[in-house]
Structures are given as structure tokens and as C-alpha cells.
Amino acid sequence: MSRDERGRGTLEAHRFYIGGAWVDPIGTERVTVRNPADGSVIGTAAMGNAEDADRAVAAARAAFDGWSRTGVEERLALLRRMRAAFDEAAPAIAAHLVREVGLTTMVAEGQSAMCRSHFDGIFDLLPSYPFSASDGGMVELAKEPVGVVVAITSWNAPVSQMLCKAVPAIAAGCTVVVKPSEQAPLCGMLLAQAMDKAGIPPGVFNLLNGRGGDCGRRLAEHPDVDMVSMTGSVPGGGAMAAAAAPTIKRVHQELGGKSANVILPDADMAEAVRKSVFGCMMNAGQTCAAPTRLIVPEDRFQEIAALAVAAAEALVVGPPDAPGVTYGPLSNQAQFDRVNAMLERAIAEGLPLLTGGPGRPEHLSTGFYARPTVFGPVPVESFLAQEEVFGPVLSIQTYTDEEDAIRIANATPFGLAAYVQSADPAAARRVAGRLRAGYVTINFPPWTAAAPFGGYRRSGNGKQYGVWGFEEFLETKAIVRA
Incomplete structure (x- = not known):
């Protein structure tokens, strides 16, 4: 991949970040990515297929048992390294968002600030979050990670959407597979490059590109995936939910609006x-x-x-x-x-x-x-x-x-x-x-970021940001003693 520090030049995103390593895709499709402002070519990206999706899920599943049993301090240490790696890469990522998505410089920088808020909210929340509680009698409640999470993200705020899902999921003890929109496939690879520098344990954070109809559908229907969190259109959300339904997994959606x-x-x-x-x-x-x-x-x-x-x-x-x-x-x-x-x-x-x-x-x-x-x-x-x-x-x-x-x-x-x-x-x-x-x-x-964000009716279900977004990635277990 070739970029200068201002995010200029072209980018070849022909590998995926899976299991802590950069791997060649199994899918053979390549797409050309153009600047929407002038049509110039800014890069090419590989599109993964169902087999690539299987490989990413397998890496996340293999990592889940170990990561789910880590303590708060270990998770915070990783998230602080991730935040530092993002801060270092943020100027180049923001410059790239202008070229790939057409955001103004002001909006791109605003999205970088939102990315930081996803980390900062967890830093405030996680140290004192009550993962267990007792009524003083027979019942103890335990909050546990939901499992392997697939994050399917939109093209209009791509990096912020990746982090607003991945950061609380990892903080909760989940492992994550991120699939960006095929309409904005390059910025995710820049984020994955940054996250690789943070020393993430293999399989805790995985990222691959692919089209919704094959790679995305396979991720949603995969029996080893416990939750799908999607930001996108209403038709896309419906298709994803239908694919997820036979395996009765948790579905979180932030979809369209007509506000x-x-x-x-x-x-x-x-x-x-x-x-x-x-x-x-x-x-x-x-x-x-x-x-x-x-x-x-x-x-x-x-x-x-x-x-x-x-x-x-x-x-x-x-x-x-x-x-x-x-x-x-x-x-x-x-x-x-x-x-x-x-x-x-x-x-x-x-x-x-x-x-x-x-x-x-x-x-x-x-x-x-x-x-x-x-x-x-x-x-x-x-x-x-x-x-x-x-x-x-x-x-x-x-x-x-x-x-x-x-x-x-x-x-x-x-x-x-x-x-x-x-x-x-x-x-x-x-x-x-x-x-x-x-x-x-x-x-x-x-x-x-202190207010929960999520919709009613066809705008989706579940919330993002703050304690509400964090708890989307937790299950509640009751332990009842004689």
C-alpha cells in the first residue's frame, strides 16, 4: 500500500487483516475506487467471498475464549494502544475520507473527533462497570460478552461506524469481524493498518472487504457468529436480518431515516x-x-x-x-x-x-x-x-x-x-x-456521545454510544444458588 502522510497517492487494498496477519483473499474480484469529486482513480480493492468470510469468523471464534476471559485492565490497555494508533493515523485517514467518500475537510475532521469519543466513552465507563451483582440472597447476575460480533458498516461515515461497534464490543470481551461497505472499501484498510500497530491479539479484530450479497450474507448467516451489528439501508438491513434469522443470533441495526x-x-x-x-x-x-x-x-x-x-x-x-x-x-x-x-x-x-x-x-x-x-x-x-x-x-x-x-x-x-x-x-x-x-x-x-443513538420502527433496533451501546454486546446470566 502506498500513501504519503497527507493520504494522497493510490492505495492497493488487496489483502485482508485476519487472525492478526495480512492475508491474500480467496475471492478474485478487484474493484477500482474513484474520487467522487473528479472521477480520478485513487486505488483498487479486493472483494472477499463467502470463503473469506468463513476464514475471518474462524479467526474470531478461535480468539473468543481467551479474550472473553481477560480482565478490565487488560482490555483497557489494549484499547489505549488502539486509541494511540488511531491518533497517529487520523490525519491520513481524514484526508483519505475527503478523497474516497467526498466529505469536506471539516466533516472528515469531525468524524475523527467522533472516533476518539468512542474510545473516551469506554475509558470512562469500563473501570467501574458492574459486570456482576447480587441481591444478597440466591441470585447473582453476571454480564458476559455476547460472543463473535460481525460489524457491517456504511459508506457515509465509515471509520466512525467501524469504531463505534468494534471498540465497545472488544471492551465487552467480544471478538469482531468488520466488513466495510463495498462503496468505501479503502478507508477500512487504513484503519486496519493502524490497529495492527496496536498489538491486538490475533483474531480479536479482523477486517475484510466484500459485497453484501455474498460476503456480507455469509457473515450474517454464519452459525459461529453470535451477533450482527449493521449500519446501512432499510433493504440491506432486512436482507441481513433474514440471513441471520435461522441461527437466532442477536441483530442490531441502525438504518435509514426521514427525520x-x-x-x-x-x-x-x-x-x-x-x-x-x-x-x-x-x-x-x-x-x-x-x-x-x-x-x-x-x-x-x-x-x-x-x-x-x-x-x-x-x-x-x-x-x-x-x-x-x-x-x-x-x-x-x-x-x-x-x-x-x-x-x-x-x-x-x-x-x-x-x-x-x-x-x-x-x-x-x-x-x-x-x-x-x-x-x-x-x-x-x-x-x-x-x-x-x-x-x-x-x-x-x-x-x-x-x-x-x-x-x-x-x-x-x-x-x-x-x-x-x-x-x-x-x-x-x-x-x-x-x-x-x-x-x-x-x-x-x-x-x-453521552446520549444513546438508535431508532424506532424501520430505522432499526438497539442503541449506539455510551453505556447503552456497550451493553448491546453483553448477555445477562443468572446464577441461582440453593
Whole structure:
């Protein structure tokens, strides 16, 4: 693999990290990876097959018995070495994320900060976590590692997703097999290189690339896998759960969203709309929790629509490493085609387009760039109010009163995140309490790893971050004495 310290050059990710060693894949497929900003080749990657998946699971299974019996201090020592190795590699990884995924430099650095928070949360939690407890009588409770964990991760926040699963799983005493998305196969290998330097016991952390349809499916269905944790799309999550079902393993999913953003009448409209548009379109809208449905008072629609259009048109779209850019390209050809097809469908179905639309911004002739787009008012039953676009597309919906706003906000099959904007804390809390979503914020507070993150309904099950994410990787055993 050839890279300079800024993450430039090309990368050949033709080996997998399995059992503490770099091994040649059994699968023969190789894919070319291109920079979504300009189409230039930035590397090639091997795609593993079902046999590669079997080999990775075998390594994790062989390591589990020994690792599961380690003490807290040994686990903490390893995690501290992993954190130090990540810190050393973080600048090159962040630079690579700009080139492989199209993240802006600001977003890539923000994701590096999130990666560090996954370690820091465990450092705070693990020393005092009660792995055993007694009621003083017959019953003792023991918290034990669930076993071999498969982590299947997304392409929009790839390294953070790998670590937010692998770090608490390893801390819990599990062994891990990571399979990144085939849409972003290179960054995982950079992470594995860093983790190799940390001196991880063989088989505790394994990483291989592969397509979901063969390698991913085999990992999910494998009888020696005890848990699958996946971040991805709803169809992908359904397929993974179906593959896992015959072996009755634990399934953890963080899937899509169509997040409602309710602006109450007393909010500072200029400020609320500006932040709402930015929150929707940052990272080119490729954020599962993005506030993509702006739900506003019907009698103020014209005012709010004008504010939203102005905010969208003020965003700067361009090369993700250029200064002052709000967002860069969509991450891959498939996503570019999908977003544009959905925009064309929305126009064909007569949904009111306020700004933007299909195609690249006029000043960009190449790359997977999408225009900041606003539709409104969008009917509740329309596909644009029901389906995740995963692009810089905002749908404005209108309500008549608070009950109507809550009804509209809950009228999707998703429930990952929701947002409320109001100057009245009591009103905001009242509305937030009735929104059917797993992560609800008021007035755009800063992100915190201290809150559990996970959805309702088709947005998935289980939680990430903090003690809640850690406990996803534990089983509870009852020991009852005579």
C-alpha cells in the first residue's frame, strides 16, 4: 500500500487483516475506487467471498475464549494502544475520507473527533462497570460478552461506524469481524493498518472487504457468529436480518431515516430555518439523521419557504478540500443516479420545486455533485415525504396546529431522529415527548456521545454510544444458588 502522510497517492487494498496477519483473499474480484469529486482513480480493492468470510469468523471464534476471559485492565490497555494508533493515523485517514467518500475537510475532521469519543466513552465507563451483582440472597447476575460480533458498516461515515461497534464490543470481551461497505472499501484498510500497530491479539479484530450479497450474507448467516451489528439501508438491513434469522443470533441495526423537524410558531424563524437547511444538507444530505422534513405553520409557509430558498442558495457546493465549501459531492455513482432519479420523479409527480432540482450545479461540470434542493409544500402521502433520499433535498410540510404537526411528524415508517425548534422550553419538550423517534433534539444542541443513538420502527433496533451501546454486546446470566 502506498500513501504519503497527507493520504494522497493510490492505495492497493488487496489483502485482508485476519487472525492478526495480512492475508491474500480467496475471492478474485478487484474493484477500482474513484474520487467522487473528479472521477480520478485513487486505488483498487479486493472483494472477499463467502470463503473469506468463513476464514475471518474462524479467526474470531478461535480468539473468543481467551479474550472473553481477560480482565478490565487488560482490555483497557489494549484499547489505549488502539486509541494511540488511531491518533497517529487520523490525519491520513481524514484526508483519505475527503478523497474516497467526498466529505469536506471539516466533516472528515469531525468524524475523527467522533472516533476518539468512542474510545473516551469506554475509558470512562469500563473501570467501574458492574459486570456482576447480587441481591444478597440466591441470585447473582453476571454480564458476559455476547460472543463473535460481525460489524457491517456504511459508506457515509465509515471509520466512525467501524469504531463505534468494534471498540465497545472488544471492551465487552467480544471478538469482531468488520466488513466495510463495498462503496468505501479503502478507508477500512487504513484503519486496519493502524490497529495492527496496536498489538491486538490475533483474531480479536479482523477486517475484510466484500459485497453484501455474498460476503456480507455469509457473515450474517454464519452459525459461529453470535451477533450482527449493521449500519446501512432499510433493504440491506432486512436482507441481513433474514440471513441471520435461522441461527437466532442477536441483530442490531441502525438504518435509514426521514427525520421530522418541527418549527413551532414562536421560534426565531430566520435562525431556525437557516440551521435547519444547513443540518439537512451538510455532508450533501448523506446523514441518516438529517432533518429532511421541515414541518412549519401553514399560515407562515411563504415566509419560511423564502428563508429556506435563500439559505439553500447561499450554500457553497464544490471540491470538498476547498476552503469555504459547505458540502462536496455525493459519495458514489449509484447515489448520484438515485438522488437524481428521485428528483426527476418528484417533478414529474407535480411536487412544487422551490429551488435546485436534478443535475449538477451550473459551475461544476464533473463529479457527483448535487444541487441544494427545496420542495414545498409537500403532501404527507407523497413519496418525497415518505422515502429517504440521502441527498441535499429538503421537503417543507405545513401544519394547522400542534396536534397536526405531531401527526405529520409521525406519519412515516421511520423513527431514527426528530427535531423541535421553539423559544418556549415547555412547548418544545411537550412536542419532543410525542415524537416517535429514538433521538430527539431541541434547538440544535451540539452532538454528544453521552446520549444513546438508535431508532424506532424501520430505522432499526438497539442503541449506539455510551453505556447503552456497550451493553448491546453483553448477555445477562443468572446464577441461582440453593
